[in-house]
Amino acid sequence: MDDQTLRSPSRLERLAARGVSRRDFLGICTIAMAAVGLPASALAAVEKAAAGPARPSVVWLHFQECTGCTESLLRASHPALAEILLDLISLDYHETLFAAAGKQAEDALDAAVRDKDGKFVLVVEGAVPIKDGGVYCKVGGKTALEILGRVAPHAAAVIAIGSCASFGGVAAAEPNPTGATGVPMILRNRPVVTLPGCPANPYNLLGVLLQFATFGTLPALDELGRPLFAYARTIHEDCPRRAHFDAGRYAEKFGDEGHRQGFCLYKLGCKGPATYANCSLLHFCDVVGAWPIGVGHPCVGCTEPEIAFRVPMHQTATIARPTPPDTYPPVHAEHAGGISPGAAATAGAVGGALITAAALTARRIARDDGPPEDRAAKGHAS
Secondary structure, X not given: OOHHHHOOOOHHHHHHHOOOOHHHHHHHHHHHHHHHOOOHHHHHHHHHHHHOOOOOEEEEEEOEOOOHHHHHHHOOOOOOHHHHHHHHOEEEEEOOOOXXXXXXXXXXXXXXXXXXXXXXEEEEEOEEEOHHHHOOOEEOOEEHHHHHHHHHHHOOEEEEEOHHHHHOHHHHOOOOOOOEEOHHHHXXXXXXXXXXXXXXXXXXXXXXXXXXXXXXXXXXEOOOOOEHHHHXXXXXXXXXXXXXXXXXXXOOOOOOHHHHOOOEOHHHOOOHHHOEOOOOOOOOOOOOOOOOHHHOOOOOOOOOOOXXXXXXXXXXXXXXXXXXXXOOOOOOOOOOOOOOHHHHHHHHHHHHHHHHHHHHHHHHHHHHOOOHHHHHHHHHHO
């Protein structure tokens, strides 16, 4: 038996066996690299890493959530993002995608943590309840708080995917009866990459994992742990309806003429001006227009912990970073519909004073500027 027979197939070979060509693979990696901000020259390193049989291990935990982040990942296609992602990594534990259940699944988790200590990436989907000891979410008889505390210390990197895992999300909405919170609020002594969104865009996850698998590094993060490549700009800055906002064309209510023509949704409560995310540039399910504003609904601010599930959906948002022409003065000054009583009184007082002064001046001129003989007589008498 020769070495070729003994050699384990590379990821590219496994993908090719399922109909995903090298061209398709490099194409989707290029999209993810561009999202992360990696240069084109890094593509060779990505391909080299993909050519080897070794794959980084990933442990994916589910807590308080709807599994929407996993579902959005499975529905990306062109080519199948799920296939490529699952061949880039070794998914050693994932409740939703596992064929195993019960003791077999829990044994797989224990084995991944034990055998790949310090080498696996931990992905957490869902909020962690902490009230009453965290009894409101249990898997295999253990609370989410216990599982996270057992697994996280052994992970090489921790990624919180979705708004629930990032800051509590809908599970933490008032009055938050379970005390739900995000992963960074539990793991305060280590960096956590947060990918908020309801759901998070799977390409953002792929970009983070691609960089980590190829270079062993994580992307630059903002103060909330969000990768700058995806969360540095507001949706408003890159919104396809921005031109309507600048021109003052707004939908006033759902279904009106402006709404049907695709006008700006700001007056309907769009949170895009205060929401940092790349939804306006990277749509979901590989379908152009598959995102809230693309289908005619205002952005709800799901990536922002101070907005999502806290601010009424149709309340207008403050523009976080005004940019021209937001800041330009209007060409024509706006005027009120009528004259206020105060303004009328002021005008009347000023007008009255002017009229009185004019009358007094006219009488004085008339007295001083009579006929010459009168002026001479007055001067002689004096």
